[in-house]
Amino acid sequence: MFCSSQAHSIWGRLPPLPYPQSRARLILHTFSLVLALATATVTAGPAAGSRVDILSAEINSNPEEQQLYLRRALAWADSGQNDKAMADVNHAEQLGDPLQATLVRGILWFRQDQLEPARTCFDAFLDRYPDHPGALGYRARLLRSSGDNAGALADYQQLIALQPAQDPGIYLATAQLLAAEPDLQIPEALALLDRRITEVGAIPQLQRYAIRLEKQRGNYSAALRRLSTLDDSIRATPQWHVETAELLLLSGHPAQAQSHLLVATEQLQNLRPTPARAVTREKAATLLEQANNLPIQK
C-alpha cells in the first residue's frame, strides 16, 4: 500500500458526560480567575491552539521550512484536527525530503490505529534510514499490534543493538516475542533477559518473566534460583516465601515448602492488613494444606 493521506478518522470518539453531582467545593481565587479567563478551552498543557498559532507565525516567517509544517501537523492532530494535520504533511512533502513527511504521516496514522497505512509509511522511511531508533520503535509496536511477531522481533532486536540502554519494557517485549517464536523459544528469551540482568541487576520486570518461563518449561529448580536473586527486600516478604514454597512443592520438596509457609504466615500476623496480604494469607493456607498432605522425602 502507498503511504497515503487517506484513511478513516477516529478522533473524538468519546462523548461528553453529564454533569456529575458531588460535595466538592470550588474556590475561585481572584488571581486564578484572571488566569482562567485567559484560557478558553480544556487542552493539553498550554492550549493546543497556541502551539498552532506559534508555529503558524513561524511558518509565515519561514514559509519554505519543511520541519515547521511537520511540527504543526502534530499540533493539529493533538487538537483533533486531523484533516489540517494531513494537509500540512502533504505540503511539507513538497518542501524537502519527502521521507521526513512520510515518518510524520506514519505517526499520525499509528496514533489513529490505522495500522496498515502507518506501516507503509514506516517501511518507506526505514528503507532509507534503517537505523532510525524512533521509527524502529514505532514499527516494532505496530507490527506486534498487528500480529507480525517476527517482524516486530526483528525491529526490537535492531533497536536494542543500536541502543542497549533501553527501557526494561523493550527487553520484556523482545523476550516475549522470542519465547513465542517456534524456532527460538524460551532459551533465547532467557539468554536475552540474562544479558540485560547482568547489566542492570535482577530487576523484577525481567527476572519475574524469566521465572515464568522457567516454570513454563518445568524447570522449577532454575525458577527457584532466579527467585533467590531478587532484591533483598522482595525476599523478605511473605509473598516471596509463598512463591518459593509453591515452587518447592512443584519440585517435590514439601518439608522445605512448609518452612517457608510458616515463615510467611508468621510475617503476615505482624504486618498491616492489605488486600494483597489477605490473598497471600489464603494462598499460604492452601499451600500449607497441600504440603501437609504430601509425603516428606527422606
Next chain:
Amino acid sequence: MNTRLLCAMTLAPLTLIACSDSSDRPSTPPAVACSGTAVTPERLFLQQVGSDRAIIKWRGNTDGGAEADAVCFGTEMDFLDEDSLTAAEVTATGHSEALLQGLTPDTTYYYSVGGAGSAQAQHSFRTAPEAGQLPADGNIRLWIVGDSGVNSQENEYQGGADLVRDGYLAWVNENGGEPADLFLMLGDNAYPEGTDVQHQIAVFDTYPDILSSTGLWPTIGNHEMGFFGASTSSDPDSFSAPQGGEPDPAPDSPMPYLNIHTLPTNGEAGGVGSGTEQYYSFDYGSVHVVSLDSQLAVRDPASREAMLQWVTDDLAANTSDWTVVIFHHPPYTKGSHDSDKILGGIDQPIFDMREQFTPVFDEYGVDLVYSGHSHIYERSFYIGGHTGLAATFDPATNAELNDAGQPASGQGDEEYTQVTRNGTDDKVVYTVAGNGGKATDVADSFPHPAHFFGGLVIGSVVVDAAESSLTARFIDDNGEVLDSFTINR
C-alpha cells in the same frame, strides 16, 4: 606517687589513655581544613539524600571562572575537614556530581562546592533517619509542587511559581519554621519543552535555596518530553525542542530531564531497584515514596507492563508506615484536563494509570497519590476500587463513609484511618496539584464525584508524616491553608 603512676599500676591498659595527660596520647595528625575555593554554581541541587549518602550536583560558575571539581563536607559549618574532599564526576552534559557516602543518619551536613574549609549557611542538608524511623523532631515533611515550570515560558503565567514558593515559605515561617525534608516535583517542571535552558530558569533559578538544602525527587511530565509536551512517543529520542534549546548531545539521552537528574536505579536509596531512571522508589525514614512514569513508560504497552510488575514488587516489599506515589497524569480530574476524555491520545495515560495502576495502589496499602497535569487543586475522598469514568463512581462502594453514610472528608471527626472500616488498608487519597504555577480552567463537567475539594487557585502541598498520623495541607500563594486532611494509623 603521682597520678600518672597510679593509673598505670591500677587500671587496665585500655583505660590508660584516659588517665594520661595530653602529652602521652598517641600522635594523631591534627585535623586540617579543606583549602579549596568556594564556587557558586549556576545550578546546584541535591539528589538521593538518604540516611547514609547524598549526591551534590552542580554545573557552571556564576563568576564565569573555572567550575568546581570537588566538594568538602562535614557536620560543622566553619570547619570542613580536608579528609572529606570528594571529587566529582562530570557527565556528558557538563554536570558535576559528587557522591557523599558513609554519612550518619538524621544529621545536618554542611558542604562547600569547590572544597573550601567552611560552608555557606544555605549549603547544608539533613540526612534521612534510618529506614522505618522518624527524625529527631518526630516529623517528616514533604513539599510537593506540580506543573510549576511557568517561569521558562513567556506568557501571563510567568512568576506564578515564585508566588507559590513564597506562599509556602510564608506558611512555614508562620508555623514553626520546619523546612521540608523532601522536595517532590510532579512533572511539567520546565515549560514548554523541558529543555536544559528551560530547566535552568524554571527549576534552578526558581528554587535555588531549597534545592541546595533539600533532596529533589521529580517525576516526568509531558512537558519534559519536548515540543510543547505533545509527544505520545515512548522513546526519549523523540525529544525535539524548536523553541529555546536543543536536545542534549550524545552519548547522553536527548532528553534533558534524564540527564539533569541522577535518580536511583538500583535501590540505592531504599525500595526495589527499577533498572531505569524513568521510575524509581526510595525510603525516607518511615515514608516510602514511589515515582512512576506516566509519560514515557506508559506509552508503550510492554513498558507499561514492566513498570506495573516493578511497582507491584516494590509495594509488596514495602513495610513503611506511610506510602506516597507520585506521577504526572491524574487518574481523576475535572480541571484543565478531563479524566473522562482521551483528548486525541494525549491523555491516554490518564486512563492507563487509572485502569491499570490504581488497583495496585488499593491492593498494596498506598496512602497518598499526587499528580499534576491538570492545572488545578483537586483532592479526593478516601477511595478505592474505582477504575471507570466519573459517572461510575459510587460513594457507597468506592469511598470511606462517615457515620451518616456520606463520603468522609478527612477533617475533624471524619479523619481517615489507614485501616478502613473494611478491616484492611484498601483506600487512597488522590490529589491533583498541577497548580504550582498556574490555575487555568475547569472542565465542563467539574467537579469529579470522587473529589471532596477543588480549588482553581495556585499553590502547593505540604505533607507531614509523623508516627501515628499524617496530615496533608494545600497552601495557596498567600500562605493560607485551603484544604487539609488527616490519616491516622
